[in-house]
Amino acid sequence: MLIKVFSAANLGLETIKVDVEVNLANRGLPGFEIVGLPDKAVDESKERVRAAIISSGVEFPMKKIIVNLAPADVPKEGSFYDLPIAIGILKSVLQFSLPEKSLFFGELSLDGSLRHTRGAFLLALFAKEAGLENLFVPKDSANEAAIIKGIRVYPVENLFELTSHFLGRKLIKPAIFKKSEIDERLPAPAEFDMKEILGQEQAKRAMEIAVAGSHNIIMIGSPGSGKTMLARALPGIMPPLSEEESLEVTKLYSATGNILPGGSLVTSRQFRAPHHTASQVGLIGGGVKPQPGEISLAHRGVLFLDEFSEFPRSVMEAMRQPLEDGYLTISRSKERVKYPADFMLVASANPCPCGYLNHPKKNCVCSSRQIKKYQKRISGPILDRIDLHIVVQPVDVEEFSENQKASEFLESSVKIKERVLAARQIQLERFKGEGIYTNAQMKNSQIKKYCRLTKEVEQILKQAGIRFQLSARSYMKMIKVARTIADLDGAEDIGISHMAEALQYRPKIYED
Amino acid sequence: MKKIMVNVIEIQDKKYPELLKKIKDAPKKLYYKGEFKNDIFENCLAVVGSRRLTSYGRRMTELLVSEIAVKGITIVSGFMYGGDEAAHRTAVEAGGRTIAVMPCGINVIHPEYQEDLYNKILNNNGLIISEFEGDLLPALWTYPKRNSIVAGLSKAVLVVEAGLNSGTLITTGFAKSFGRKIFAVPGPLTSEVSRGTAQLIKQGAEIVMDASDILKYFNISTIDSIKANSSKKNSNLIQLSALEKEIIEHLKTESLEADILARMLSIPISKISASLSLMQIKGFIGQEGDKYYIN
Numbered sequence: 001m002l003i004k005v006f007s008a009a010n011l012g013l014e015t016i017k018v019d020v021e022v023n024l025a026n027r028g029l030p031g032f033e034i035v036g037l038p039d040k041a042v043d044e045s046k047e048r049v050r051a052a053i054i055s056s057g058v059e060f061p062m063k064k065i066i067v068n069l070a071p072a073d074v075p076k077e078g079s080f081y082d083l084p085i086a087i088g089i090l091k092s093v094l095q096f097s098l099p100e101k102s103l104f105f106g107e108l109s110l111d112g113s114l115r116h117t118r119g120a121f122l123l124a125l126f127a128k129e130a131g132l133e134n135l136f137v138p139k140d141s142a143n144e145a146a147i148i149k150g151i152r153v154y155p156v157e158n159l160f161e162l163t164s165h166f167l168g169r170k171l172i173k174p175a176i177f178k179k180s181e182i183d184e185r186l187p188a189p190a191e192f193d194m195k196e197i198l199g200q201e202q203a204k205r206a207m208e209i210a211v212a213g214s215h216n217i218i219m220i221g222s223p224g225s226g227k228t229m230l231a232r233a234l235p236g237i238m239p240p241l242s243e244e245e246s247l248e249v250t251k252l253y254s255a256t257g258n259i260l261p262g263g264s265l266v267t268s269r270q271f272r273a274p275h276h277t278a279s280q281v282g283l284i285g286g287g288v289k290p291q292p293g294e295i296s297l298a299h300r301g302v303l304f305l306d307e308f309s310e311f312p313r314s315v316m317e318a319m320r321q322p323l324e325d326g327y328l329t330i331s332r333s334k335e336r337v338k339y340p341a342d343f344m345l346v347a348s349a350n351p352c353p354c355g356y357l358n359h360p361k362k363n364c365v366c367s368s369r370q371i372k373k374y375q376k377r378i379s380g381p382i383l384d385r386i387d388l389h390i391v392v393q394p395v396d397v398e399e400f401s402e403n404q405k406a407s408e409f410l411e412s413s414v415k416i417k418e419r420v421l422a423a424r425q426i427q428l429e430r431f432k433g434e435g436i437y438t439n440a441q442m443k444n445s446q447i448k449k450y451c452r453l454t455k456e457v458e459q460i461l462k463q464a465g466i467r468f469q470l471s472a473r474s475y476m477k478m479i480k481v482a483r484t485i486a487d488l489d490g491a492e493d494i495g496i497s498h499m500a501e502a503l504q505y506r507p508k509i510y511e512d
Numbered sequence: 513m514k515k516i517m518v519n520v521i522e523i524q525d526k527k528y529p530e531l532l533k534k535i536k537d538a539p540k541k542l543y544y545k546g547e548f549k550n551d552i553f554e555n556c557l558a559v560v561g562s563r564r565l566t567s568y569g570r571r572m573t574e575l576l577v578s579e580i581a582v583k584g585i586t587i588v589s590g591f592m593y594g595g596d597e598a599a600h601r602t603a604v605e606a607g608g609r610t611i612a613v614m615p616c617g618i619n620v621i622h623p624e625y626q627e628d629l630y631n632k633i634l635n636n637n638g639l640i641i642s643e644f645e646g647d648l649l650p651a652l653w654t655y656p657k658r659n660s661i662v663a664g665l666s667k668a669v670l671v672v673e674a675g676l677n678s679g680t681l682i683t684t685g686f687a688k689s690f691g692r693k694i695f696a697v698p699g700p701l702t703s704e705v706s707r708g709t710a711q712l713i714k715q716g717a718e719i720v721m722d723a724s725d726i727l728k729y730f731n732i733s734t735i736d737s738i739k740a741n742s743s744k745k746n747s748n749l750i751q752l753s754a755l756e757k758e759i760i761e762h763l764k765t766e767s768l769e770a771d772i773l774a775r776m777l778s779i780p781i782s783k784i785s786a787s788l789s790l791m792q793i794k795g796f797i798g799q800e801g802d803k804y805y806i807n
Contacts, residue, residue: 358801
């Protein structure tokens with residue numbers, strides 16, 4: 001007897017339909033085989049399925065069982081074929097009929113219950129596109145799949161419940177999408193409020209500008225000067241994801257299994273801070289079966305690279321293309337996968353090997369050759385793609401009077417966020433139909449279109465170009481940053497003061 | 513890099529610098545690159561400073577050397593990074609002549625990453641000199657030898673910054689034994705590289721307040737140039753806005769960061785930032801690290 005059940009396979013962010021064909025033969029020795037390029041996890045599903053069926057109170061058929069996963073030439077991986085295989089076998093035993101246009105997906109536990117499985121959101125997307133109507137997924141993954149409207153998502157707790165449903169004894173109610181508190185846990189909230197950071201006025205302002213225009217930023221400063229603290233305060237001033245962006249990020253997080261059980265939409269911008277010992281594959285993405293790396297997980301969010309100069313050169317160079325294009329293509333002989341990676345880079349570095357160059361109190365003990373060598377560790381092309389450069393110096397807390405320490409003198413993250421949101425709104429309206437969201441994404445033609453400079457402003461920029469020896473690319477960066485400053489100011493045109501302020505964040509040290 | 517001719521001059525030669533000939537253990541042979549004109553040795557001032565030159569040291573070097581070098585005084589130094597490099601570079605940029613005395617064989621550029629400066633010195637009628645031939649690499653014993661030539665060529669030595677027990681003090685030690693004048697730039701005693709200069713002052717070196725102190729020693733009049741400079745500055749300052757004037761007022765006493773200025777004046781950092789950029793473009797203030805100072 002041949003039974004067909006439908007499931008799907010996720011290849012990167014693409015999903016293809018997989019037919020799970022289950023054949024139970026009365027002839028031959030009893031056995032259980034899976035064919036169709038299963039990987040180890042799929043192959044092991046035999047044991048899980050057998051145990052789960054027995055646990056559900058059904059006798060496992062003593063027949064020769066062959067499961068074929070078609071198309072047979074695409075490698076199948078993961079544990080989510082458990083449910084379709086089990087349903088195929090159960091159908092032959094219990095003789096119930098399956099609703100048409102249904103997709104099954106989920107990992108089984110030995111006791112017959114279903115576990116949270118990665119990729120449910122992608123599956124739901126695919127189901128809708130393919131015109132399918134019913135989706136049977138583990139209960140914990142149902143909220144994630146239910147984001148997609150127009151299909152029925154059945155949250156299945158265990159096999160017994162599902163057989164009861166098909167036998168018409170007790171029906172499962174389709175899940176309705178609801179926002180869950182679990183999503184708030186992603187990412188961790190800001191560790192600091194901006195008002196907890198004393199001094200650092202210019203650095204804080206630079207952070208505000210960076211977030212407002214999604215500009216890449218690098219902080220250079222001695223150990224203990226507060227670089228990390230500034231970065232960790234960033235989530236508190238970041239705008240939430242737009243609906244469109246939210247779906248993009250959710251897709252990535254679902255594919256990588258980063259959505260918590262019961263979770264659903266990723267609504268806030270992610271803050272990823274990988275350590276500099278992370279492997280290139282972990283950071284950029286790749287592997288035998290291409291997986292997204294940290295840069296993709298930071299999509300539409302922030303990638304914070306502390307101690308940037310300690311990152312291996314190869315990793316920095318590999319980041320160039322995604323920084324420019326906003327996505328990464330990983331090619332393997334058998335497949336090509338494209339992962340989005342449009343992130344805001346926040347980097348921090350020491351000015352020299354000992355870290356105390358230009359420190360107000362401590363003496364630097366590095367020779368100029370060591371300093372040059374150290375500063376060359378950061379790749380020039382990467383620096384070229386960073387719009388804002390700031391120097392962070394340690395703050396002498398003693399210097400602050402009680403008056404200045406009082407919080408009313410220091411702006412809170414909430415207040416800064418208000419300005420950021422307003423500036424983002426202006427940008428969204430400006431770039432309607434351009435396919436970009438922020439000033440930092442502007443290409444040269446768009447800069448010409450949206451950042452017209454008056455004669456006086458152009459004059460200032462030209463003079464600055466001579467005095468500060470700005471490169472052609474730096475010119476463009478300055479204009480983009482000035483545009484964001486003008487947006488923060490609510491100004492239509494870029495004024496002299498906006499351009500002049502932008503020039504403060506030009507590349508300083510680390511460029512020769 | 514194109515090969516530059518290496519020449520030799522021996523101590524019996526008439527063209528051998530007079531002042532150098534007088535010192536004890538004068539080198540028998542001098543290897544050099546560049547055009548060997550005798551007038552370059554007429555008025556030499558050695559300018560030496562710490563390898564770990566602070567921003568203050570660099571500014572003082574620039575301030576003093578630029579004025580001295582344009583008056584035709586040759587700046588002699590040892591081509592090391594830090595103080596020496598600042599002295600050579602300022603002299604070249606001011607259009608003056610400078611002599612670099614190398615601690616290594618004449619064919620070696622040490623430190624090699626200062627090749628651009630090396631070429632600039634030669635292209636601006638300067639000289640590269642060494643007591644050592646060929647490709648000898650610098651060693652502990654070659655540095656004092658180099659220092660004695662730096663002191664020996666010069667009528668006076670200007671010390672901008674020096675640590676205690678530093679190579680700079682070895683140079684001044686030679687200068688003293690040769691009977692040459694020593695000038696020292698005072699600096700804050702909390703800085704390690706000002707303690708050496710303080711010691712020199714204690715021992716009788718002359719304190720330098722501006723370039724005229726040194727120019728007087730070389731019998732060069734200074735009145736007109738300094739006057740012209742200050743009147744030019746004053747007329748420029750009139751164009752400043754109220755905020756810019758306030759910033760200048762604060763920078764007069766010490767160089768400051770943008771953050772501190774914002775705090776002192778209680779003005780948003782965005783405004784301070786914009787003003788600082790504009791003043792920098794106009795040339796009123798300069799920047800070293802993250803601190804601003806008046807030009």
